[in-house]
Amino acid sequence: MKRQAFTLVELLIVVVLMSILSATGITVYIDSAKDAKVQQTAQTLLTVQRAIHVSRLHHGVWPLGSGTDVTVLDEFVGASFMKSEPPIGGSWFYAGSESAGRPYIYLLILFVVDPPADEFQRIDALIDDGVLTSGRVVRFKNNLLYIVKNGI
16 A cells, blocks of 8 residues: 555654754844844944044044034044944943043943843953953943043
């Protein structure tokens, strides 16, 4: 007797195996997307740091100002940078000031709610010491603070 179709059990096994493979693939894809956003954010922070130093060399003074609509870096990072959203979400905030002749320059990624703490940690590990309480990358309340120049 020749069989012409698959049994229900065989079909169920195939469906279960396909579901497991799909779930694994989706998880790997999501992790890859998060890794790409973390790496892009880390590179952006380093690029802005370089732009700040280039601005200092070009103009002879540190770019001072603060807020989300700061134009002091437009020449070096583009006019729309501060209005763009960081790859990991949130919004950019620049703070540059001087006290007793010493510059203090920070770039923050602000979050209103639910900051991605695990992504903060991974960014810190990529460009700093991997500890969010010390170094150039620190967690400040719900925000990621990147210290470009700290009065030195």
